Amino acid sequence: MISAGERAYITQCVEGGLRGDGRGCLDHRVTRLDVGTIPQANGSARVQLGGTDVMVGVKVEIGAPLAFRPDSGRVEFNVDFSPCGSPDFEGKEGEVLGADLANALARSVVVGPDGKAGGLDLATLSILPGNSCWVIFVDALILNNDGSLLDAVTMAMRGALAEIRIPHVEITKGDSAEVPEFEIDNEKSSKLDAGAVPIIVTVAKIGRRYLVDLTSEEELCSDFSLHIAVNAEGRVCGVTKKGSTPVHASVMQEMLELAQRIGPKVIESLDAYIVDVLGE
């Protein structure tokens, strides 16, 4: 909910190229990234993007592959709104919002049957085709919502995935010849190659201006926004449109180009910090 006066204030300011917190239209808020906040998860990170506060925990477990992709691993997304963030998140409300975000994530991050377009080579997660594979569970927890949730979640996800190591698996012929057995060697493990995983840059339009990293008030003032998943090379991996207002194709093109410019810069600064913390 936003009052007509506040809406007019924000819209007119943006029209003049200024925002409520003094940022320019294409600037991000101060971003804080902590990697390894949950030792019991295989990978974890917390991102504070201005007032937005999210935590991502990643668990790697053995599961069954999908029937139509027997030789690939799986990635599952789940977004929970913590009632600690706001009493409004309690109950059904939060669940519906969470399912929406999880779908947008799945659409942007695991693209194509092998997942390669989304940055993860799912084939490397296969253990025994048709029988078992590694399943990567990405669980996001929203502690406070001050806009640009998907941007913050994907940033945290990048931090959490950088920590993931996949244990080495030795396949041996079991006693019964039909079902092979495997041994998991936690000592020997290899890093998950997640460098090509995209982050989401949300671009919105208020008046004639394009904005990135919107606060929740600004989100209420824009008629529509695009969640654009961009990888380190600046390629677009997925797009989700939010808001019912139709968009002109040329406007969409401009927004995509904007995300392609900004995304790689964000990834670069995130990676520089992650390498600093985790080492090579």
Add this chain to the structure above:
Amino acid sequence: MEYVTPEGLRTDGRRPRELRKLGCQLGTLESADGSATCEMGFTKVLAAVFGPRDTAGKLHPDRAVVRCQVATAPFSAGERRRRGKRGPLATEQAATIRETLAENIHLELLPRTQIDLYFHVLQADGGILSTCLNAGMLALADAGIPLKDLVGSCTVGYLESTPLLDLNYIEESGGGPLLPMAYQPNMDKILMLQMDKGKLPVETFEVLATLATEGCRAVTGQIRQSLMNHTKQLAVARGSV
């Protein structure tokens, strides 16, 4: 499985009457009126307080109404928790936490209001109830709600004829009796005491209850310290020191 070695060391290298490292942080969430994170060893709980506030819900004309909810993060335990309904355990724990902490609030000073307590278990490694109570105590203080006393909580157990203080997950699954206790140090009163699993001779129970009280006193000492530090920081930030 051996829970206490002949040298008197536990699975994580502690002595039987030793607490785990206790970490307290206040004001960890921006949106809540009061918030805190409490860590007991690897167990980590986030608590948020909203209120005292006016809501559309049922309010009492003479005192504040306290509500409480406990959620668990899917990545909190060793195995990923499947998504689903909150179990009966969470509901029961929430009721215990609500009753215990509400008893420590001057509810009569806040008529026609509601206080919401939310807990999110970020990591589970034993002593969840105690960690929730400690985090809730800190968050209530951070929210500036009038309290009667400090509250400190810890859990004791009895395994291999040894009383153990502040059990971790492995020790909690050892099958021995568990006694979570909450204690008010200045009033010298026990706010909450439960005994789950198993039975005990009365003499042993007394030993355990004494140990739990001692543990709670140590915990409240730490809670007091972190509240003092936080208040000092606030005073410095306001320039009044």
